[in-house]
Amino acid sequence: MALQGLALAFLLVLAPVLLAWEPKDSGPKNHGEPKEAGRCEVPSDWDPRLQFTPEQSSYALNDSVQLSCAGEYVPSVPHIRCVSRGMQALWNGTATCKEKCQKPQWDPKFIFDQDQDTFNPNEVVKMRCPEGHWPPPMEIKCMKLDPEEGSMIPQSSWFVRNSTGLWHRVKGSLTCVDVLQVVPETLEISSTSIKLNWTCRLPDTCQHIRATCRLEEPSSPPCEAEEVKGEELLRGWKGTFSCPPLQPFTVYTVTISLPPSTILYTRLLRTKETGMLTRDVKVPFAWQLSLIICSLQ
Template sequence: MALQVSALALLLALPPLLSAQGAAPWPRPTKTPEKCEIPRTWDSRLQFAPAGPSYAPGDSVTLSCPVGYRPSPPVIQCLSNGSQAVWSETPTCRGVCTRAGNWPPSVSAASPRTEFAVGEEVQVTCRQEQYEGRPAWVRCTETAGRVEWDTSNVSCVEKCPRPQWDPRLRFVPDRPFYGWNEQTMLSCPGGFQPSLSVIRCVRWGQTWSHWTVWDQRAWRRITENVTCAETPRIIPGALEVSPTTIKLRWTCEPPESCQGSWKIQAQCRLDGPQSDPCRRKGLTREQPLQGLDGTVTCSSLHPFTSYRVTISGGYPATRAPSTVLYSRRVTTSEAAPDQPEIEPLDPSTKTLRWKQLPPCKGEIVGYQLNITAWREYNSDFLEVEELWVNQSVTKYLLQPWRHGTKYTVTIQGLTAAGLGQASRWDFETEISGKGLPALGQV
């Protein structure tokens, strides 16, 4: 029995014998290698290249995802693990925010990275040249399958760009962008005037600004183009001056410059000390001018007073004129002086006294005294005398001094315009000559 078992073992160990017909021996059965298949549990957004239902061990597959997502990892490989085929990693589509997406153009990030995963934050600052605002944090978020930056904390306001108006305009200061509340002055080459002289950058809403101009009582948004317009010239004509009126004939050249949006205004302003013995009021007389020529008339002025006659222009007509087109100092004519202020008559000195007149209505060149003496009891007695004294005299000794006589004395100031109002003394001397009752002064 032992011999039979050994023979069987030897027979199994020998190579297979050829069949009687000389055919090859029967092959030994082998197992087919397994392949990697795409699990249904993987992220359905994944795309595979090359595409196929299964992959053999050793195959590499490149992955991709829809816009806004990145595969992690980007490449996987089918590996052989004993009798099984397995994937090297389990991939997924991960949401990613990029600067090429909805990255705000008004900010720049402190981080040099170009991609950020959902949930990551990065600090940003406003681009200083074109925007202004405080630093903020932005966060990469995913909502309803959409990946984007949460920029709710960003408050960058766009600056006012340098206006592209008339190329002849000059800006001071001159730069590409202007920040909030910054002003710039506009000017034009010689012979031209800007339609606006000062503009200001003002915030409008939460993200941008616009240019404004001061118009009467408030800043208004500029909607028109600012241009350089030819500055008109005022040609003065005939001048008429009286004690209370100044009249100046004027003509505008060239004619087209004084039409349209130009606003022209004349003004007569007191040109001298605002406080003096004459108590002149510094009232300014203004009047609008229209057309290509006309007359500037300033009335209700002070005599013998210097005024500055000014014609100014402005563009457009919605604002006050600011460019002086013509200016001249004019003195009104002299008028008769006011009534001199007199002092009570001193009987002991028999002297008439008065205060010197100030040159309010003209230069005082002297005083005129008219003396009349008469007697009620003697109708044949009448003496009349007219005297002239120079402007420095302020008293007069009455001679001769007649007793028992009534006197009426008047005094008037004199300018180049003539005699002014009179002040008056009325008195009567005693017959004895011992007393002098003053009857009154006017």
């Protein structure tokens, strides 16, 4: 009887506690749909030189953030986005700051399409030689390489794309080469002719070069001059080029080119007038008179 009374007293004490406890409602089921995963924080363990735009302490889901770096550095990716991964909000990648590449100190004759002192890693850069030089326009880019043995510092090197589209590392330096040379001392000009000696430094390239003489300045009576017709195909790796018979005291353009449009050599030259008035050269009197008038002009 005493035992039953003790059990009844225990139930009377426990009853208010049991009545006060109710299971919490977990809410409606999401049937497999992901919950909103909060916000993405700025990573504390990333490169401290990284800069976020817009600048905030955290970002909502699907926010896209533009990345930049301080100083002569560039971000490994241009932007990142806050995405939902399971029950968490995470960035869709990682980023770090990479040092920019200095403009290659090659032949100063090279002309760069992008006129700047530094370039981003893996940025394709176009450059070319001046007219009449070799090689033709090319594409280069700076690539980061793994550290050499015994070093922790990554290396960078410039690569050039060949005609097949493959990238090859540049060892040493590149230079612009004059395809064709004309020695000024060999230039001979008379009243009726222009002659020069030429040498090709790249024989394989000079198989189809052509030379022409063209009347440069328009003329009018009594100084009227006729246009020079025709061109000469230069063969071999050196030789002499002579313009067809010319008129005295007249300006002509001598051009040596590589088809379709590469100019290897061009120069404005004026024929002399003295040789036409000597007794050794038979010149019609009317032409001599016109020549005197043109010389005075």
